[in-house]
Structure formats: structure tokens, C-alpha cells
Amino acid sequence: MKVQQHEMLMALKASRRTVLKGAAALSALAATGGLTALSPQAAAQSELRTQLLKIPGVGKGSPTDADWQKVGEMCLGATKASVKEGEFKGVELTFMGLNNQNLHNLLFRGFLKPWEAYTGAKISWIDLAQADYNARLQQSIATSTVDFDIIEMGAPFEGDVCGKGLTSEMPDWVKKQIEFDDIVNYLKPPVGTWNGKQYRVTIDGDAHNFNYRTDYFADKDLAKAWKDEGHQGEWEVPKTWQKVQEVTKFLKGKKFKGQDAYGYLDPAKGWGGFGFYFLGSRASAYAKHPDDKAWLFDIDTMKPRVNNPAWVRAIQDVVDALPSEPADQINADPGTTGFQQFLAGTGSMLAWWGDIGSNAKTSDSSVIGDVCGFSILPGSDDVYNSKTGKWDKLPSGPNYAPNCAYLGWGVYVMARVDSDPVKQKAAWSAAAHLGGKDLSLWTAAYPSGFQPYRNSHFIIPEWVAAGYDEAFITSYLKSESDSYNHPNAAIEPRIPGIFQYYSVAEDELAKIYAGGSSAQAGADAIAAAWEKITDKIGRDSQIKLYKASLGLVA
């Protein structure tokens, strides 16, 4: 089993290299078509994993509560090995998480029901709407009304929670049970750790990838028009933001399949801080220099870089592109842009989390399942070097810097269980169950709100056997894996209050996009507001934590 996986992984890495050499998306599909041929052993998967992926089966409609419970039951093996039946009888745990779209917490309920039946523990649930999550968490901490033992939490909050010593350190047996080494590199420490201690059971991987319409870029009429208008290069999927801009402006006013054609879609409306990630995705290739780990702040001073030429250029790009985007774009938040526009057939390019890809085929609202391609985020011909203040052209070609936005959800155990060893073991056992290797395969493959995050999730034959279209799933998984493992990935700072920075930036960006101020003036205002937040939270500690979050010694 292990050996086979390793071989699979090697195969995947090999093909990734060919992609990085600049193969076009279409040829990438062809290349990865050969990938499965390389590994016939993959047919011999573990029986359990095959069975798992048949619940309820791809194309059989959305899984229900009964399916979740079945999955939880089947994945109980690891728990049975480490916990005796009825060992946690009488233990009561409280679990706080989201209940988005009746997933997340409700999914966990189903998964943990067999676990509760076996161990005898009882879990009660605190469900939050995503919009309330940040405020609720911060206010609970500040008023010491933390009334939960286990929490579903994103890595950006680690500064606020782990940094205050509120979480329980992961015992070694949990590390073993969840096969910690299987997790993709960028989610390994320092992510999930604080002061060298491991806190997080990862259950999700997050990065922005680039979603595009293959039919747009295979269209002969558009290709002809592209040439006729005197554009440089072939009509193809843009690989740099410069090209994205050019294509977006080119498509303005054109028709495609009888509908208005649009290029890139910028979510211009805020989303409780989450909207800022989309500017980040546009800016990372300009601002994330391969020689420099930081891209949001100067490491030694926490001086914001958001008003440096790289970020201002990204903001200006959005301002320039908006007139070529759909008429209601200024009031479109990321959710609207992803699900009501792109999946429903409006626009041809979009940066989003992996949710778009996992929905493109399976969601009923998607009309682009057969014409959706994926790659890492576009790069830039030149990259800003904030040390020299100059734009560099890299000898290796365009600069790529995938935006590893949000770093995914994890399950954390709160320190308040530490005083009671039985409760502590119960809480960690529940967390480990949710972060189990086999269970995670199921969450990656079916609607759950979670994306692949383990090396073992990238075994394509498993997906194909489950009913996925091979070309599609290869393209999708490759874009995810390439983003996660990119050497120049732009990693999010896990400093306290990070969403305060994003939220205040959203307000200024809204003003800029509506024409209320220039890109530079608006960016300066964001920088000023960020300096204020840093001072309020405490500059010295922020500098220290920022360094730690980037894996630099403080």
C-alpha cells in the first residue's frame, strides 16, 4: 500500500515538472493522460478506500446524513485500535464549528455518531454561520466564555487562539493515528504549530487556483478575432496577469455562444475580510519575490507593503478590468462571482478556492462541468523587489506565486480539557477520527466543504474508479497540488487579528473600485489603517509572530 502510493506520488511529481516547464493547459491534459498509464498498480487500491468512494457514488446525488454515518462507521478502524469500547463513557464534549449549507458541523455529526456509539462519549454542538464565526470566536476569547472543547478553525486564527495558549498540544499517538507525514508540505509546520508545538489536525487544504473555460480558449472565431485585432501571441489560456488583462479587455462587447463574453471576474464586493484574498491572488505574482518570504508586510518592522508599486499595480488592474466585466460586478462578492456567475456560465477566468473545481462537475447549478480547466494562478513577466524598489525580470521566465489563501480548516482541541486525562483523550480521539486518512479521502471527493490536503489524495485512479472523468480530475488535482507545493507559494501570515487587516482593506478597496479614490491614494489609506491596527494589537509581538508564521526564527 505504502509503496504504491509512493510510486503514484513520484509519478505525479514527474508530470508536474512538465507542467511547470510551461506546457499549455490542453497539452497538460494530454500529458497527464499518460500519467495513469504509468501506474497500473493503482488498480489495486485498498478495499476500504474503494468501498468508501462508493458511498453514495459519484452522480448519485448529494450524500445524506445516512451516508455520513456509514462513512464514519467504516473509518472507525483507527479509533478501535487506540480506544477500548465504552472507554469514554460519561464524557461530554462540546464541538464548535460552522454549519454552512448544512455541511461542516452537520457532516461531523454524522461522522462522529458511530464514534460516539463506540466510545460512549457524547458530543453537543455549537453551529455558527460563517459570517458570525470570527466575531464569535474573538468575543468568546476576550470575555473568557470559551465554552467548547473542540473547535473547527482556519489556520489564520491560530495567532489569536494558539498564540494565547488556549489550545491543547497534540499527543504523539494522534500524530501517528492520522498519519501526519501524509499531509502536503505547505500545511506541515509552521502551519498548525505555535512555538514549535503541534496543535492542529488538518482536515482541509486551501489555495486559490485559476479556473478557466476551455471552450473559450478553443474557439476559432475568438482566435481569429484575436489575430485580426493585432494581439501578440496565440489565442490561449493566459499564463500571466498581463495576458489576463489583455484577454479581458479583448472579450468586452464580444459574443460567445450567443451570450455576452467576459474575461476575468473580480469579486469587487467585500466578504467579511475574505474578499481581500482575491486582490491577494492578483497581487502575489507581482509582490511575492522568490528571494523574499514576505509579501504583505516588511518582516522587521511590520510596515505594510500594500501600497508598494506591486500591490498598487494589482489594484489598478482590477480598476482597469472592471469596465470590461459584467454590469453588476461592483456588487458581486466572491460567492456570487464563483457560484452565480462562473459556474452558471458567465465569464471565462476566475481565481477561487478548490470549491469551484469540486462543484464544476457535481453541482446541479454548474453548466461548465465539461468545459472547465484548471491551473495555478497566472504569473507576471516582472516581479517587484521591495528590497531594491525595482521591478525584476527573472531569468527563469514569468514569476509565479500561488496564493495559499486561508490554509484550510483544521480541528483543534482546547486546553481546557487538559486537566482531565480521559476527556483529553476523548477530545483528541474525536479530532483524530475527523482528520483520519481514509475519511479525508471521502471528504475530498464528495461535497463537504473540504479540499484535498494529503499526498494520498492525489492518486488519480482512485478518483477515476469512483466515477470521475479522468481528464477533468487530473487537471483539477494538478492545479491544487501544484499550488500547494510551489516553491514560491505566497503563504498567509497567521498573525493575530489578520481579518481586521483584511476587513479594513475591503472598505478602502470598495471605495477605489467605485471610483472614490485612486489606486495609490486608496492603498496608502489601507497602509495607514494597517499601521494603526498593528500599533493597537502591539507592534513588537506582531513582528515576532509574523516571523514565526513564516517559519523564520524570531
Add this chain to the structure above:
Amino acid sequence: MNTALPETAGKVHEPLMRSQAEANGAWGRILLWLSSLILAVIVVWQILYKASVIAVGFDTWRPVLYTFILWAIAIGAAQVLIRGERGKHALFILPAVAFTVAMVIFPTFFGLYIAFTDWNLSSLTGRHFNGLDNVRSLLGDAYFWNALRNMIYYVLFVLAQYVIAFGLALLLNAEIKARKFFRVAFLLPFMLSPVAVSWMIGKSLMEYRFGPAATLARHLGWDNPAFFTSPWIARLSIVAMDAWVWIPFIMILLLAGLQAMPKEVTEAAKVDGASPWQSFWQITFPLMLPVSVTAIVLKIIFQLKLADIVINVTAGGPGGATDTVSSFIFREYRDRSNVGYGTMLAEFYLVIIIIFVTLLLKFASRFMQRTT
């Protein structure tokens, strides 16, 4: 008129039992002082315990709450014992006063204290008193003043809502069939929750691509029916959604007023040969002024707190055009955990509103026969 009752009541009873009243008065005073003493002792005890000065005390303040309830009852009894009939009058208002004070006394003072701190929930060092810093940043905060200016527009739109609601109330008051059906139908929008209104109407019904409202607008010749992209259209759309919810509320108040109107007056006007138009302006409208003022004042107060729809549908955009003070405070307080500054914004806004509402009530009381 209001003063007539207590005096009459007093006169009936007072001469009969003067000596009894004096004895009761003594007992009442004892009860008053004793219960207050017990409450004070328990409160001080608990404060000292929580401050770790003494070792024995209650885990939570719940027992203090019970003591407060007992104290409120004792105060009520003492009032009756000391002041007889007038004490019984006080019993009417005491529960509401005691309840409100118990609920708001701590939040009010704690809130005032927070308003003068730099409390940011992410700060590892907690809150510090920072004097008038928050006021200074408030005075220079373009977002706050922008939101405040928007509030002026929003409040002016209450008049439009009032006019529509008045029209609907007149319609429902007219001689019509299926009156009950129309009344229930007109009332229903008030029952939909703001969350549902934001999503099912703002983000679905008025959606640019598939929303029926957009489709209708296209049929009516508006090529680009984007309801939330240009400042004034966005503002009007928000106002329209808010009006949809609240017009039934105003309408019901006005309808009740219309139905209570003495019929002789309008009939007399009819005999005098007044046209419907004249009779409305000279009789109905003036008679309806008091209830109109009630409806408008209540609606303005609700309008000043407008937030849910804005937060969900536009997040204050485009470029702050639909931002309200409440939705801005919401972002500051919740999204940015900027509790100290957010509270100062709200306290400042509260002062503005109280001044505004006081002036409004003063101005309105000219139209109303009763004192407010």
C-alpha cells in the same frame, strides 16, 4: 384628565385609616432599609469575592440577581406600606423600571467605560483607558460621516414609506370586498425575517441575471437592471426592500387610526358639500396627525438602526453609498474586533439620535393633543 384618578382614590380611603397608615409606614420604612441593606451587603460581598479580597462567595452573580428580585418585591411592598394608595400606584410602574434597570445598568456603564478604551480583541494586552482618542478618530473618520449622511437620506425616505402606507390604509378602509384577504396579504411582508429578506429578495429576486425583478425591468426597457451598482439606484433598492418590510407596520397603525375616527365628522363634511379631496385634507389628515406622528417616530427609530439588509446585500457598497451607521459599526465592532472604538461610535450616535428624537417629539407634540 390623568390627574383626576389618584386624588379621588386617595380621598376615599385616607380619613378612614390614618393611624393604621402610620404603623404601616414604620414597617414599610424598616422593610425598605433592611432589604436595601441586605442587597448592598450581598453586592459588596460579591464584589470583594470577585476581587479576591475575601475567600467565600458565589461562583456567579446569579444569587445577586435573585436578591435583586427579592429587593424589588420588598421595595414594592414598602411603597404600599409607606404611601398607601399612592404606593399601589407605584406598583404599576415598578416591575418595568426594575426590569429595565436590572438589564441595562451594567451594559450602560460597562459600555461607557469601553467607549473610552482602546480595546481590540486581538490585542494580547487587553484594554487600556485612552481618554478622548476614540472621539478624535471618530471626528476624522470619513466612513462614519459618510454613513451619517446616508442616514439623513434613509430617514427622509420614511416620509415616502408613510405616504404609501397611508394610501394603503385608506384603500383598506374603503368599501371593498375581500377586506380580510387584502389585510392579511398586506401584513405578510412584515413577518419575513431580515435575513430571509436580504437573501431571498436582495440576492435572488433582484439578482442581475436570473432575478424576476431584473427580468421585469428588462421588459420595461431598462437594459442593464443592476440594482446595486450605482449609488442612488443601490440606495433606492435598499430603501425599497426596507419599505417592503416596514410599510405593513406603519399601515396597520394608520388603519387602526382611520377606523377609530368618529364618523360624524366626515359625514358633516359631506353634508357641507366638501369633495373627497377637501375632506381628506381638512378632516381626515389633521385627525390622523397624532397617530401619524407615533408611526413616523417609531419607524424613524427603527430606520436609524437599519443594518441587516445592508450588511448582507451590499456590505455598504458601492463605495459606501448604502452604508449605514449601524452597518459601519457592525464592521468595526465585529469584523475588526475594534470594540473600544466601535462602542464610542455607537455612544456618539446614540447622543445624536436622542437629541434628534427629542427635537422631533417636541416638534410633533404641537400636533398631538396629549403630552408625550
Add this chain to the structure above:
Amino acid sequence: MSAVAERQAQRAWGGGYDAAKISARVLIYGALILWTIISLFPIYWTLTTSFKTAVNVMQGHLIPWIDFQPNWLGWRSLGLSPDTIGEISTVRDEFLKRFTNSIIASLGAAALAVVIGSLAAYGLSRFDYKFVWMRNKDISFFFLSQLILPPVVLAMPFLVLYKELALLDTRIGLILVYTLMVLPIVIWIMRDQFDTIPIELEQAALVDGCSVWGAFLRIVIPIALPGMVAAFILSVILCWNEYFFAALLTSTNAKTLPVMVASQTGSQGISWWSMAALSTAAIAPLVVIGVFLERYIVKGLTAGAVK
């Protein structure tokens, strides 16, 4: 009421059977129907959306069976569709728990508010109070001012207060804060009510030997009952839809419906059908109240509207 209203309306809109009257009729019914459509269409949209699949939502289909084939998708996600109603469903359990809590919290708060609010309103209407510098007018304003502060800034104070009182995540706690929220409106409405009840009735009772409270309970309450019902219904509606404090002060035991509605959005797009089904289920009890008790609302408020 209708005889009076109709006669009056007849006067107002012109009496004779002539062209003017007919065109007035057309206008009245035209306006009535127009506003009915405006009022009901969004609710119709919500109701039908709960039976739509994503494709029908995205294409803006309107009429079931003609535009689109109804589907139980939304109700199934709540475990309330015909095929899931018999099965164990954690989502339905969740929904029912919240539904029950919503009912308890809103009925409890409305009842408490109407009781203490009516007492206070009666006192303010009949007697002259003087507390330090505050007279009736100031006391009224004190109550009204509780309505003004944007609730968001009460988050931290109430969290701390409720933590210290061990009221977090309790239905009692929710009832108390909702009572505070609707009390000003109840007092405002009820004071108008009591102002219009002729004082002579109570005076007669007092002369007959009733105490003030006896007169209030036996004479005034029966007259003011419709008004109290009206205030009660308005309070129930406002409490039922309250979101902010529900999201802040509850976690597992006392959670209510509105938070669940809001949860249908997030990083996976929007489950329109589930949200519509939830909104429909959430509005249903209020619609029942509206249909059966609507006449009390108007009748109740009528008594106090015009002096």
C-alpha cells in the same frame, strides 16, 4: 367595524352609481391588486424556490409544473421531505430543536413584555409619577431610549453580564433580552390604549369599593385586551426574527432558527432551496398568527389610535 368604515368610505369616495364611482372602483381594486402582488410575490418566490433545483434557480423559473418540475431538494436537506421524514436525520433534529426554542423564546418574551409593559403603560397613563427629576414624560422617554442603541455594541457588555449571571445559552436569558427589546414598543402602544379608556369607568368602580388594582384587573384589562393581543403579536414577530442576540448569546441549548437560515450561505455557494425551505418553515407560524389573529391587531390598535 365594517359598517362604519364602509359608510365612511362611501362618503369619501363618492356615493352615486355613476361613471366616477365605477372608475374609482377600478382604481381602488387596481391599486389593491397591485400591492397584493408586491406583497406576496417575494413570498411566493421564497415558497417556490424551496421546491427548485439549482438549474431552476439559476434560470429564474417562476411557475411550478409549467416552468419547472417541483423537487423536494430543499425540504430533503432539512429531513422534511416525504422520503426522509421517516428516517433519522440530524438536520431535522437540529431544525426542530431550534424551532421549539424560537417558539419558547418569542412567546415567553412577548408575554413577559406585555404583562410588565401593560402595567407600566397603565401607570403612566393614569398617575403622576415623580422620581427625582423624572416625571411621566421622562420615564416614557427612558423606556423609549432603550430602543435606540444599535444592538451590536451591546455584544461585549451582554456577554460579560450573561457570563457572570450564568445566563449564557439559556432560554431564560434569551427571553430576558428579548423582553428588554420589545418592552418600549409595548409600553408605547399600551399607553395609547389606556389613554382612550374613559376614566369614569374606573372611578365608578373605586366608589363601589374596588381598589386601584381591582379596578384595573376587572374593568380596564377586559377593555384593553385586544390592544394587548396586538402588542403581543407584534412582539412575537419581532422576537421570532431576532438574529443578533441569538447568534451571540446561545450555543447549544437555546439556539434559534434565524441563525440556521443565515448558515445556508458560505464557501460552497448558496443552498437557495434549503434557505427558502427554512425561510418558509420559519414564516409559517407567523402566517398562521396573521390569518387568525389579524383582526385583533387592527381592532386592538384601533382603540388607542385617535382620541
